[in-house]
Amino acid sequence: DRSFKSFADLKGLKIGVTAPNSSSHFFVLYLMAKAGLMPSDASFVGVGGGERAVEAMKTGEIDAISNLDPVITRLQRDGAIRIVVDSRLPRVNYGIFGGTNPAAVLYARQEFIAANPAAIQALVNAFYKTLRWIATATTDEIVDTVPVEYFLGDRAIYVKALKANLLVYSRTGIISRQGMNSALKMMATFDPDLLDKKIDLQRTFDDRFIKRAAVLFDDPTNSDLELDERRPEVDLSSFRD
Template sequence: MLHRRTLISASAVAAAAIALPRVFAQQAKLEKSKVSIAVGGKAAFYYLPLTISEQLGYFKAEGLEVEISDFAGGARALQAVVGGSADVCSGAYEHTINLQAKNQFFQAFVLQGRAPQIAVGVSTKNLAGYTGIQDLKGKKIGVSAPGSSTNMVANLVLSRGGLKASDVSFIGVGVAAGALTALRSGQIDAISNTDPVMTMLEQKGDVKIISDTRTLKGTEQVFGGPMPAACLYAPTDFVLKHPNTCQALANAIVRGLKWLQTAGPGDIIKTVPETYLLGDRALYLASFDKVRESIATDGLVPAEGPKTALNAIASFDTAVKADKIDLAKTYTNDFAKRAKDRFKA
């Protein structure tokens, strides 16, 4: 009996010895296990996949120790990566185009959102008699942070109404309680922001929505095609030097996207931090229902998406020359494809 137990123990040890190197080898493949991610307004639904992947331990499951730093807007999060204090940015895809126009090469490697989820609304108090875009001339427009995607959408709406960015004043208000306060207190006349902020303002009658990209249909109307939105992107050099790390990050996000496809309202409430609800669970969930279809399903950047983004930016930003941008260098679907296959997303 003892002999048999010894044999079993020896077999178990041998099996463990064979299995363990594989586990460690898998972890050792990560060129960088500690990764810092900068995000601009983590509480917004725009970045819900990032929060879900973090809260459910999907980054840890990939052998990653992820530190997420939250900034007032995407432009500030980008500055952290450009400045070297963060490795990866969880931000808007179009930043990769703007950066390339400045001869800085960044690459998106997993998509979180397939619509910008940004709505533009005018204050029903400050602009009660609003009739059209021209009424915004000389007014203050709240955005998450100057230079962020909320700013970009506002610029696009203004340009289509015959106004330039210089015809208004942009004020950074964040994407949470500060944005609500700025609009309701009359500090700003209009706002370009994400959910849950916009739905909360809309349902309380504080704003009149004049442009909406929270749905795929609305995005098509505003941009004329599919518009990639939130993604993980990093300097191209980082992606090239850390392919296994980027794969692990993409795996975690795509796993989060798959979870979100079947998650119910109760699942969301249990998973996100209480502060994200902004004191109103019902409105938070109403916001989630509104933007749910705009969340990416498999992490892949749609084929026509980059061109849609480039055309939109070039239409109002003279610094971006469409014929000078190499879109193929702004993103890769290689990591997301592997993650999609692995998790059947």
């Protein structure tokens, strides 16, 4: 809609997000809060991250959308949307959040982590190896590993979407202190339960496993590989391929 001038114009709109309480939902809530709006000033519809989202936007079921690729690239190509903020661009993230803002992360309940350290380490190892591979692979090599169901019917769209996102992929998998603070600041703008709360971020972001993955695969790019002496050790011998 060409009449959109600021995030305050989101008031009263029906906004499509991947799912309630997802990162795409939180992103809109943060933008609304910065414009002085409350979460209740708009309505939200979970539309997923595939054809359903494309259809919802094109048929007018929703007025605006906060979503991921390849949905956004597809809608943009079809002339169905006008992008007003693009978090695929690092400079945009720095402008909005003052730095990086971790969104797609591996998370689990503390009880599960404590009871299943080998399973957690195996998952983190897989993610770490994938990130390192993505950093050196060609676009076609990456797309060749993706099931065709994710292409939204057009491989070229997925290729274009991937290229648009490569700059925001982590190379190390480590969430920086700035990233932790950025995530907390974002959440606190619209979640009253977090206002004026003292939260120890070191207890909510556990980087033991990603640091061990870097050591295990002998990667020199992680600058801080010391194990946290305050946490129990995990035997690495059972985590090798």
